[in-house]
Amino acid sequence: MMKHLILSLLFALTAALAVSAQNRVVPELELPPIEHKAAGDTLNFEERPYFLLIDQCEQALREQKYDDAALRLIEAMSVEPRNPLNVALMSNLGMIYYYNEQDSLALATLDEAIRRSPRLVSTHEHRARVLLGMGRDDDAYDEYSRIIGIDSINTDARFYRGMMSLYRGKLETARADFAVLNKLIPLTRQTTLANATLNAMTGNNLEAASGFRKLLSLEKLPEYYAQLAGCLIALDDLGEASKVLGEGLSMYPEDAELYYYRAKLNHLRYQEQDAIADAKRAIQLGADAEHVAAIFEKK
Numbered sequence: 001m002m003k004h005l006i007l008s009l010l011f012a013l014t015a016a017l018a019v020s021a022q023n024r025v026v027p028e029l030e031l032p033p034i035e036h037k038a039a040g041d042t043l044n045f046e047e048r049p050y051f052l053l054i055d056q057c058e059q060a061l062r063e064q065k066y067d068d069a070a071l072r073l074i075e076a077m078s079v080e081p082r083n084p085l086n087v088a089l090m091s092n093l094g095m096i097y098y099y100n101e102q103d104s105l106a107l108a109t110l111d112e113a114i115r116r117s118p119r120l121v122s123t124h125e126h127r128a129r130v131l132l133g134m135g136r137d138d139d140a141y142d143e144y145s146r147i148i149g150i151d152s153i154n155t156d157a158r159f160y161r162g163m164m165s166l167y168r169g170k171l172e173t174a175r176a177d178f179a180v181l182n183k184l185i186p187l188t189r190q191t192t193l194a195n196a197t198l199n200a201m202t203g204n205n206l207e208a209a210s211g212f213r214k215l216l217s218l219e220k221l222p223e224y225y226a227q228l229a230g231c232l233i234a235l236d237d238l239g240e241a242s243k244v245l246g247e248g249l250s251m252y253p254e255d256a257e258l259y260y261y262r263a264k265l266n267h268l269r270y271q272e273q274d275a276i277a278d279a280k281r282a283i284q285l286g287a288d289a290e291h292v293a294a295i296f297e298k299k
Contacts, residue, residue, distance in 0.1 A: 011028055019264060024286070029057075045162070049075075049076075049079045050076050050079050050083060052074045053073070053075050053076035054072070054073070054076055054089075055281045056068075056072045056215065057069045057072035057073050057076070057129045060072060061096070066096055066097075066099055066100035067100065068194045069096050070093055070100070071094045073089050073090075073092065073096070074093070076089060076216040077089055077090070087113055087116050087117040087120060088120070088122070089125070090109060090112065090113040090116070090119065090123075090128055091110065091113045091122055091123040092126075092151040093109050094107070094109035094110035094113060094123075094126055094127075094130070095126050095130075096128075097109060097131065098126075098129070098130045098159045103130065103133065103134050105278060106130050107127070107130055107131070107134070109126040109128070110123055110126055110130060111229060114127065121150055121151050121154065123145055124147045124150070125147060125156065125157070126162070127143050128140045128143035128147065130264045131143055132160075137164065139159050140164070141161060141164050141165075141168075142159075144157045144160050144161040144164070145161060147175075148161065150196075152180075153180060154189065154205060155180065155181055155184055155185050156190075158178070158180045158181055159177070159178075159181060159190045159191075159194055160178075161177050162174040162177030162178050162181070163192055163194065163197065165177065166197060166198065166201055166207050169203070171201075175197060175198070176210055176292040177194075178191070178194045178195065178198060181194055182195070184261070189215065189218055189219075192211050192214050192215055193211070193215060195207075195211055195213075196208045196210075196211025196212050196215065196227070197227075199211065200231055202232070203234075205231040205232075205234040205235050206235060207226075208229055208231045209232060209235065212224050212228035212231060213228060214229050216228065220251060222248055222251070222252040222255040222257065222258055223257070225244055225247065225248030225251075225258060226247065226248065226255070226258050226260075226261055227259040228243045228244050229241045229244045229248070229258070229261045229262075229265070230261055233261065233264060233265055233268065238265060238269060240269060241261070241265055242265060245258055245261055245262045245265065249262070254285055255285070256281075256282045256283075256285035257287065258280070259278045259279075259282035259285065260278075260279070260282040260286070260287050260291075260292055260295075262278045263276075263278035263279040263282060263292065263295055264295045265273045266278060267295050267296060275295070275296070279292045279293075279295060279296075
């Protein structure tokens with residue numbers, strides 16, 4: 001059950017990074033900053049094919065023409081094969097392949113970029129993102145650990161490894177990773193989510209509920225409604241849980257997890273017909289049938 005909680009939160013967040021092959025959005029790639037349009041362009045950057053091709057890649061990305069964007073980067077690297085920026089371009093090329101749903105090619109490209117520059121953190125970050133998108137969670141976990149080995153205060157890596165550590169039962173690793181977040185970025189959404197999830201996992205439901213309320217004040221995501229409701233149910237605040245679920249379902253009427261928690265709530269209220277109806281609906285929407293069935297094992 002706890003694994004279900006962590007997975008729902010982790011993959012809800014990574015969806016914003018487009019790790020789903022069915023929901024990939026225009027990437028925000030970190031192309032090398034080139035000041036090639038400034039006055040007094042003594043190096044003729046503006047006229048060099050290398051930088052013109054990078055410009056064309058950026059334009060193709062804005063238009064979601066991934067094949068064209070990839071070709072422009074390949075051409076740029078071919079024009080100046082010894083340019084030190086090529087490793088960064090290769091890293092971005094890997095992400096373009098990923099957003100174009102060419103996962104194997106993306107991973108191979110990123111592997112080559114890492115071979116050329118083993119300590120370039122952005123490439124390891126791209127690789128971890130691709131591995132998550134491919135469902136290779138164990139490999140992604142290892143990649144985030146490598147990032148932390150290179151850059152111990154990398155907050156993104158600390159967040160994702162910490163969240164993944166939770167559903168692996170590695171509480172001490174999670175606590176250590178989240179301690180870095182609390183020290184460096186205490187007021188961010190990442191840190192709030194990390195703390196709320198850890199508190200929910202360890203039975204500190206009152207503090208967890210406070211965290212999920214804060215998250216809902218920032219963005220009304222179905223995962224936040226569901227986890228807040230779960231905390232309130234654990235606190236036996238069934239009336240407030242009902243209100244939270246009602247609001248959540250009014251906004252997300254086809255969210256499986258919200259129906260799961262309402263089924264649980266109705267079961268605790270001895271409203272068995274409603275509980276069964278909600279349980280069936282949760283399963284229809286993709287909830288794990290065994291997980292849902294566990295609702296009715298005890299009150």
